[in-house]
Amino acid sequence: MNRTVTRFLLVGLPAVLALALAACETPVQVQKFPEMTFAHLAPISLDVASVEVVARYQPPMKAPNVDHLVPAPPIKALRRWAADRLKPVGRSGTAQLVIHVASVIETPLEQKTGLKATFTKQQAQRYDFLVEASLEVTDARRRGRAEARVTRFTTMREDVSLNERDRIWFKEVEAMMTDFNAEMEKNIRQYLGAWLK
Structure with missing residues (x-):
């Protein structure tokens, strides 16, 4: 009888340990970001029959580019901008939003060394955001x-969490697209006034 109890304990112990370890592990909560939209803004009515988006920029999908990892990739934000803001109301002609660049580039920053650096949280990466497009x-x-080019940059500390990093990326793209919207609308009114309805 004693042998049966011992076997049960030996067989059951690894399973109990595995369950205990699994219970201690906290899953990372994936953040949900709001959809970046420009539908709250009045559409820009153009005297053309159609509006197209032409992406001359293709995300490299490798370092140093990280635009494909950003929660709201700039190329997607530009496409959404065109869909929400540009409204064809004419019978002929075409408007093309040509995306030349929609990148986010990561650059590692030099870190200080030594005793003082051990107790200091340093900026570890710089992120350069760029959108450039022409209508x-x-x-x-x-x-x-008409064209618009907008740049932004930010740096992040070495101890930033993935969720915090994604939140910062989202805010930077959102701010960049706000600037792009203002710049492009100004230039459309200045250079494409003949097509405005």
Whole structure:
């Protein structure tokens, strides 16, 4: 009888330990970010039959680029901007939003060493955000073009969590797109006034 109890304890102990370890592990909560949209802004009505988005920029999907890891990739934000803001109301002609660059580039920062550095949280990475696009309008009689280029950058400490990093990335893209929207709308009104309705 004593042998049976011993076998049960030896067989059951690894299972109990595995369950105990699994219970101690805290799963990382994946953040949900709001959809980046421009639908709350009045559409820009253009005297063209269609609006297209042409992406000349293709995310490299490798370092130093991290735009494909950002919760709201700049290229997706530019496509959404075009869908929400540019409204074709004409019978002929085409407007193309040409995306030239929509990148986020990570650069490791040099870290101090020594005793003091051991007790100091340092900035570890720099992130450079860039969007550059042009709105090119053509019809049977004329052509026009407006463009906008916006840059931002931020740095992050060495102890930043993945969730905090994603939150910072999202806020930077959101701020960059706010600037892009203002710059592009200003340039559309200045250079493409003949197509505005």
